Ligand SMILES: Cc1cc2nc3c(=O)[nH]c(=O)nc-3n(C[C@H](O)[C@H](O)[C@H](O)COP(=O)(O)O)c2cc1C
């Protein structure tokens with residue numbers, strides 16, 4: 001990442017943003033003095049001031065200078081930048097335990113509701129997942145890199161749902177994995193599962209999620225909202 005322009009933000013600036021967040025900068029306005037910040041960073045006043053300026057130019061921080069210091073507030077974009085760092089650390093320390101897939105909520109063909117409600121599946125969901133799912137599947141349109149990463153899910157411990165038949169026809173098997181859904185606001189729901197039916201009209205870029213509750217209501221989700229689906233057990 002280039003640090004040559006005024007607004008360039010690199011690891012040094014992110015470190016300042018993290019420090020401000022640790023002091024409560026995400027909760028609201030925070031009063032700081034450049035000299036105290038310089039002390040904490042083990043840098044000169046000039047360096048501390050330059051890093052704050054760069055964060056402000058990149059719209060990651062809002063500032064209001066007063067006589068004895070300045071008021072700062074981390075913006076939504078600043079919070080997202082910190083969250084990006086957090087996700088990377090999570091990937092470093094939790095690689096074996098879960099696979100984080102990212103995408104946007106989308107509407108499907110309205111068939112999920114029918115299949116999830118069938119008694120031959122319902123019995124198995126109650127036995128093997130421990131709950132009666134809300135009738136439907138929350139469909140997530142995966143980003144390209146997540147479509148690729150999806151194959152890593154097969155190294156995790158699955159919950160298998162068997163195929164079955166009634167008088168009219170046969171129904172295909174499906175594979176579930178425990179999952180946590182996280183919205184871009186940081187709201188999470190932990191008790192969900194991904195479900196991959198063997199017979200489906202969707203490609204690998206569509207992830208379907210089931211849960212005991214309606215996720216759209218619980219997490220205030222609408223089509224095109226960004227979500228992270230952390231697949232696998234949390235350590
Ligand atoms: C538990 C479960 C079992 C399914 N079994 C079948 C099946 O036997 N045959 C089939 O054509 N589709 C089956 N489907 C796939 C649905 O037809 C559909 O492709 C998918 O669930 C997406 O629905 P949606 O777009 O309405 O969310 C199944 C889906 C679920 C959730």
Ligand SMILES: Nc1ccn([C@@H]2O[C@H](COP(=O)(O)OP(=O)(O)O)[C@@H](O)[C@H]2O)c(=O)n1
Pocket residue numbers: 106107108109110111112113114134135136137138139209210211212213214215216217
């Ligand atoms: N646990 C769940 C399951 C489905 N849903 C939603 O419930 C509705 C019915 O699910 P569905 O699979 O039949 O419909 P589509 O995914 O085809 O739109 C959809 O709007 C899903 O996004 C949810 O919010 N939470």
Ligand SMILES: [Mg+2]
Pocket residue numbers: 108109110111112113136137138139208
């Ligand atoms: Mg669905």
